[in-house]
Amino acid sequence: MKAYTDMTQDELRALHSDLKAQYKDWQDKGLDLNMARGKPGKDQLDLSMGLLDVVTSQDDMVLEDGTDLRNYGVLDGLPAAKDLMAGMMNVKSDQVIIYGNSSLNVMYDQIARSMTHGVNGSKPWAKLDTVKWLCPSPGYDRHFGITEWFGIEMITIPMTPEGPDMDMVEKLVAEDEAIKGMWCVPMYSNPQGVVYSDETVRRIAALNPKAGDFRVYWDNAYCIHHLYDEHPTLLNILDECEKAGHPDMAMMFASTSKVVFPGAGISALATSKTNKDFILRQLTNQTIGYDKINQYRHVKFFKNVDGLKAHMKKHADIIRPKFEAVEHILEEELGGLEIGTWLNPRGGYFIHFDTLPGCAKRTVELAKDAGVVMTGAGATFPYHNDPQDTSIRIAPTLPSADEMAQAARLFALCVKLAACEKLIA
């Protein structure tokens, strides 16, 4: 394959009409596929049907400690549910609070509370002129949605293959008291699939922020979502923060949304005792308690963290071929052309693709006009502003393997077409 950048303008023009003809053929196929969101496919959902009838009998209703699952009580989660989620997150049970169905909602609540009540006694952020937040990017659009909603000024931090650019992070938090937090998806980051290196985790734990109420929001969304048996490991941020003398600096989040059913799972937060005590003061006013029956469904269905991990292997067996199909097609279609780069993740829900500068929006537009919806280009950056316009998130899990292959083939064509358009003077 000849790299596009090595082609003459005449070669590019000839290529362009050829690609346009191919694109026209694809349009005529009338595809209607969605690679936009990280939704599990139907076959994945089928894996957890047993969750729905595992707790239906009278015998299950009253636990040994006398708790009736069906009545009020138990603010911070059933002990057995804490054990399960602690195992999943690799933390201690007494660091855990079990919440409702959405970890996003838990993160939202942490920021909402900090706005009105500060952090463990600090000044409420709503009383400050400016609150800023570090946003390693590309990142999770819904994280950025929360900080934007609260009027928090988002600072884009470039991602490296080891995690966020720590030189920049260290410098910024040490200088600017308005910086109150940082989004992290440390394991199989959304969307790149980057796993933070041990050094990155230790440097985060060792941060010396000017703001005493600076918090690392550690969204461990994909902590057990490995695609391969042999998988990378992630240092425990709570332990590292404690060792570094900042025991309260991190809050870890996770949920079973992509373990069982999105919307019908349970979520959890893990953090230090000091943070937990402060959070519970809010929680006691916010709700009487979360859904204990659903907590117990999880406990009974999985039994323990080994059950959870065995279940995740079944997910991996379903989605790994989809990831590999996309990766294979990208290599086949785009290898050597020097018009895009991508990572082959070892877990998580996304494949991230970088086009030539200035080509991401156009590529996504072309795909859409041929019937394949992708996440909006730029969505993975604060304010939807991808400064280089290169970032595209591919979500391979929802379509079938055949559909996925078709969509990936079309996507590669759109990458070529957009690059060609760009390079023609």
Place this chain on the structure above:
Amino acid sequence: MKAYTDMTQDELRALHSDLKAQYKDWQDKGLDLNMARGKPGKDQLDLSMGLLDVVTSQDDMVLEDGTDLRNYGVLDGLPAAKDLMAGMMNVKSDQVIIYGNSSLNVMYDQIARSMTHGVNGSKPWAKLDTVKWLCPSPGYDRHFGITEWFGIEMITIPMTPEGPDMDMVEKLVAEDEAIKGMWCVPMYSNPQGVVYSDETVRRIAALNPKAGDFRVYWDNAYCIHHLYDEHPTLLNILDECEKAGHPDMAMMFASTSKVVFPGAGISALATSKTNKDFILRQLTNQTIGYDKINQYRHVKFFKNVDGLKAHMKKHADIIRPKFEAVEHILEEELGGLEIGTWLNPRGGYFIHFDTLPGCAKRTVELAKDAGVVMTGAGATFPYHNDPQDTSIRIAPTLPSADEMAQAARLFALCVKLAACEKLIA
């Protein structure tokens, strides 16, 4: 029976030693009963076991409109769940948002959002020097807990048998722009069981608050929780507000916590389109969606509002005898003594008792020391400050009928003893 107030000091002293002896006998029984919280009893919980296995089959997972209950999507609730909750609340389906398991959490969120984002474009309350709230009292302790948590200054409004003292409410909201809201439990108010009269509802709807972002928080917690077939009715506050030219002034809340299982039900908010649109702007940042499987459990279990109402009759059959037992014992023990007054509610979860001024705390203390825990005296007032120290909330649902009768008998004795102590010079 001779009224205590007509007794001589000698008579009171003799009575006192007699009551003390009786009290000692009760203490020796070693009771251990809880009349503190409005929790359903086990037999009530058993009524809804069918909810747990009504949605377990593959056939139920995908709705006619293509929605897979197990996947992401549907932010504001399944249409069929909206219909069900609209029927329960007597509102229109398009006024409804379905939330998670806790209506208290929904109310909390409304205030939290108003603090950081104002109401439909008004200045965020967190930026104001003072925010005040009207609290008809006695009222629901957890309402007052929310406003207190947000540092909102609570103003106690006396309750009448028709609802809040509307002369006072009208005057205050017209004068003071800092007053931003009002708690209401309009149907079988917690704890008195008062149903707001039509005139009260119309006067609330016709309020002319100085604050444009004043909102009535209409907690319709007991809208279908009738104890008797023949039951009072409540005007629809949303309709009345619209008629009065204030279509956005009220937000109605309800849940199925005391219909199915506390903690495992669904909750709902009903309000105007303008309010809903603003709320949805928050919601879209706060969560990806609530538990649709649990919503569908409700739809399939109850089918429609008639199913819901038939189910509530079964609850009434279980708890009505408990209410009546308490009422009967109070009448038998205290009738004519002029040391307390109470209302016999037609629905809801509580019986409210007023002691002589200055006797509520002591009565609750005496009950506790003989093994019967009641809601802390004063808990039903803002800042736990019952100015007259008369208000006691009795929650008759959790104990068995026999236990309830015992507890009520002891309670009556404690009322007598406290009154006697008070009247002895």
